[in-house]
C-alpha cells in the first residue's frame with residue numbers, strides 16, 4: 637500500500653518535472669534568443685585603450701549619436717548633453733524618422749538606454765562580458781534579445797581588441813542618471829526579436845591597417861556606411877549583394893526623403909571624386925553648421941568628421957575597388 641502510494645507520488649513528481657522542463661524549453665524556444673553565457677572577461681584599462689575606445693564610440697561606431705538626444709538645428713544632428721544617457725522613447729505615435737518610414741513607430745515602447753557607468757540607470761553594474769555580449773551578440777543582461785535598431789548584427793564584426801577598447805571607454809565616461817521606462821514589445825514582435833541574436837563562436841580579428849583595402853572595408857562595415865548605403869528590401873536586414881554600397885536607400889526626416897549616395901566608383905557615385913575631395917567632404921563638418929530642418933540629414937556627419945584622414949583615406953581606397961553599380965533609387 638505504502639509502496640504503491642510512493643510510486644504514485646514519484647510518478648507525479650517526475651511528471652511535474654517533465655512538464656516544467658518542457659515549459660522551460662518552450663519558453664526558451666519562444667521567448668529567449670540563442671545565446672551563450674556572457675564571456676568571462678575583464679578588460680584591462682589602459683590610456684591607449686580608453687583613447688582608441690573614445691574614437692570608436694564617438695566617431696566610428698556612433699554609439700553616442702544613438703544613445704543621446706540630438707540637436708536637429710545643426711547639420712547631421714550632433715548629440716547633446718547629457719551624453720550617453722539615452723534618448724526619448726519610440727512608440728506607436730512616434731514621428732517617422734529613419735530608414736523605413738515606419739521605423740520609429742514601434743509596436744510597444746522602446747527607449748534607447750543609458751550607456752554611461754551610472755550603477756542604477758546605466759551600465760555601472762554590468763560585467764565587461766555582459767556589455768560585450770549585448771553589443772556584438774544582441775543579448776541583454778537579463779538574457780532577452782535586444783531590438784535590432786541596436787545594430788549588434790553589424791557590431792559582431794568589431795574585433796575583440798576594438799571591443800575591449802569600447803568597454804574601456806564606456807567605463808571612463810561621466811556617469812549620468814536617467815529615468816527611462818522598461819521596454820514593452822507587443823506579440824508577435826516580442827518573439828520575432830528573439831530570432832536574430834546569434835552567439836559569436838570564434839575570435840574576431842581586424843585586418844592589419846597596412847592592408848588598406850581590407851582595413852577600409854572593415855571600417856565601412858562597422859561604421860555602418862554599408863548599412864545605410866546598400867539598398868535592401870524593406871523586410872530584410874541584408875542588402876542586395878549585387879548592389880553593395882550602391883546607395884539609393886530612402887531616409888525620412890522632417891517630411892523630406894533623402895537618398896544615400898552611391899559609394900561605388902560608378903559615374904553616379906564616387907567615380908569623379910578624388911581622395912582629397914572625399915576626405916574634405918567629411919572634414920568640413922568638424923564644426924556643425926546651423927541648418928533649417930528641411931535641409932538636414934540623417935547621416936552623422938559631425939561624428940564622422942572626427943575620423944582620421946588616414947581612416948577616411950582607407951575608406952576611399954576600399955570604395956574604389958568595388959564593382960561600379962549605377963544608382964537606382966529604391967521605391968519608398
Ligand code: HEC
Pocket residue numbers: 693697698699700702703746747748749750751759767770771776777781782783784785786787791802819
Ligand atoms: C542606431 C542606433 C544605435 C546605435 C548606433 C547603438 N545603439 Fe545601443 N541600443 C540601441 C537601442 C534601440 C537599444 C535598446 C534595444 C532594446 O532595449 O531592445 C540599445 C541598447 C543597448 C544596450 C543594452 C542596454 C540595456 O540597458 O539593456 C547596450 C549596452 C548598448 N545599446 C550599447 C551600445 C554601444 C556600446 C554602441 C556602440 C558600439 C551602441 N549601443 C550603438 C540603439 C543603438
Ligand code: HEC
Pocket residue numbers: 856859860861862864865887894895896897899917933934935936940951
Ligand atoms: C544613418 C545612415 C547613414 C550612415 C551610417 C552613413 N551614411 Fe552617408 N549618407 C546618408 C544619407 C541619407 C545621405 C544623403 C544626404 C546627405 O548628404 O547627408 C548620405 C550621403 C553621403 C555622401 C554624399 C555627400 C554629398 O556631398 O552628396 C557620402 C560621400 C557619404 N554619405 C559617405 C558615407 C560614408 C563613407 C559612411 C560611413 C563612414 C556613411 N556615409 C555612413 C546616410 C548614411
